Amino acid sequence: MxxxxxxxxxxxxxxxxxxxxxxxxxxxxxxxxxxxxxxxxxxLNPAASRLRSGRTGVIAFALPHLYQPYFGDVAERVIAEGERHGYTVVIEPTDALLARERAVLSGGRAQQVDGAILSPAALGVIDLQGLHVEGPVVLLGARLDDPPADQVVMDDRGASRTAVAHLLAAGRTRIAAVGTTQDGGSADEREAGYRDALTAAGVPVDPALLLDAPDWDRRSSGAAAAVRLLDSGAPFDAVFCFNDAMAFGVLRVLASRGLRVPEDVAVVGFDNTEQSRFSTPPLTSVDPGQEQIARTAVDLLVRRIEGRTGAPEVVVADHHLVVRESSGGPRTPVV
Amino acid sequence: MxxxxxxxxxxxxxxxxxxxxxxxxxxxxxxxxxxxxxxxxxxLNPAASRLRSGRTGVIAFALPHLYQPYFGDVAERVIAEGERHGYTVVIEPTDALLARERAVLSGGRAQQVDGAILSPAALGVIDLQGLHVEGPVVLLGARLDDPPADQVVMDDRGASRTAVAHLLAAGRTRIAAVGTTQDGGSADEREAGYRDALTAAGVPVDPALLLDAPDWDRRSSGAAAAVRLLDSGAPFDAVFCFNDAMAFGVLRVLASRGLRVPEDVAVVGFDNTEQSRFSTPPLTSVDPGQEQIARTAVDLLVRRIEGRTGAPEVVVADHHLVVRESSGGPRTPVV
Known part of the structure; x- marks a missing residue:
């Protein structure tokens, strides 16, 4: 200088x-x-100017994995929202590791940023309740009673109830659930919504139709669960998958075994990922309010960065079911 | 302190x-x-320690878009390779904007990192030739005659030739190409490979079967091209798509028009994304050597960060065709 x-x-x-x-x-x-x-x-020496200004113009979006189509889609929206506010967004994959997720919340991160959005996978509800959080942070995911930071949450339970009620209304009664984990958080909420809907319709919950699948990916969770279900001999006429990735795995196995969707088996996913419009048949899926989640998360974060104080805010995103051919919806052209 | x-x-x-x-x-x-x-x-004040040490332990992977399944897959592999070397990887989406891609190469980035891997989309071959690059950088993508930095490239032309030769060997002669752009780089190389294969087999290139599709996405490129092709009335018995995303769009349109794959139309993609194993039918696709690309890019970058000097190295990744049901391959179980 x-x-x-x-x-x-x-x-x-x-x-x-x-x-x-x-x-x-x-x-x-x-x-x-x-x-x-x-x-x-x-x-300019960026580290030096950062030291002086205390601002980077960068926000981090920490998410578990990019191979999940859901996170790729949400990341794109967060990036666009960040841009609207004049912030660059960097994506920090945590690989669902506890230490990395903790680092995002404690300020002990590798990169200096003005704030972070965290979609926790390893940190459970118990870990997060009342945790001390350093710097501006917005949490996505399951609702906490005593959130340590602003939260944008999905109504996992209500959304699942809507999806399963749709299958029941279409006359399906042997509805398998793929993606149970019993480890708290979203999976348990989605299972609860599934049980709510069956109970409300007077349909008993059959444990043979609950398929554990911890990784929520196409192959080792979705496809493998479908193979287990088919090989078990338990009759079923529908599958509700706790995310779209598993539903793609299920669709693949059903097709390879010669079962028709939706005639023999209806399939419903969760996330309404871009790919859900392009599967064969197109996949009915819960839209958990991706756009609203991204927009609200960035809004809340930017307001914290710019000085907003006060107790954490919790925003519950609106969800709706997008009915496509996989559960008997009408055939609609994609373009 | x-x-x-x-x-x-x-x-x-x-x-x-x-x-x-x-x-x-x-x-x-x-x-x-x-x-x-x-x-x-x-x-510790990370900016202060960075000022002192000059190292961050972080490398950036700058890519155009995360909605492209290919980039999500490659990003996961780059992250894993970074970890193996003790580096944290952050993903910087450039939104295919020239200014952002330039910033990665000029060192004028928002975040300080030890080095960057760039998959350029806006910067063409002409822009990149002999450009001055600041700091350790590895470029992915199309091969340059005078690369300004280490490069890991695909043999786009050879890989496309292999894919189209496979369709010709299966008796297809009216092969559409989806994804031409005439803007240099990978698209042109893939089109050249397509033309090579047809010419070698004595099959004329029919301009009616070349479908421009600049965005290489499922809907506005893949599905829209399939609709244009069908509505044109030009007969065709195969579609070679320049990436998997467009192939998913094509599969969706063919299914909705009642055409059978591969009986009526064979379909081949490019990228061998995770989703390609899960489409209906499973998609034949060129594996451009994703694992090798990620491993080599991180290796080259880390060696530059750690002091390697000398002229840019260029590594060409090995490719192979993964034949699945969409072009007449055998039915194989996914799990």
């Missing part, structure tokens, strides 16, 4: 003012400084 | 040595310092 000042014939303070875009520098002086900056190839 | 030194009854230098995990500090002293650190809630 001293070299620039000498070259431009101004003080170091003036160079600093120009680079920080402070008002009150004459246009002619400003132009001289910028010419010297270009001529000397001067470059 | 001064407060910690006072509380522990040691010098600031000793506190610094303990925090930097330097050897030569007695265990008893170390324990006293760490106790004081805990008691005072002392936290």
């Amino acid at each position: 001293a070299d620039v000042a000498v070259a431009a014939g101004v003080s170091v303070k003036t160079v600093s003012n120009v680079l920080a875009e402070h008002p009150g520098v004459r246009e002619e002086t400003r132009a001289r400084v910028l010419t010297a900056v270009d001529a000397l190839g001067y470059r | 001064a407060d910690v030194a006072v509380a522990a009854g040691v010098s600031v230098k000793t506190v610094s040595n303990v925090l930097a995990e330097h050897p030569g500090v007695r265990e008893e002293t170390r324990a006293r310092v760490l106790t004081a650190v805990d008691a005072l809630g002392y936290r």
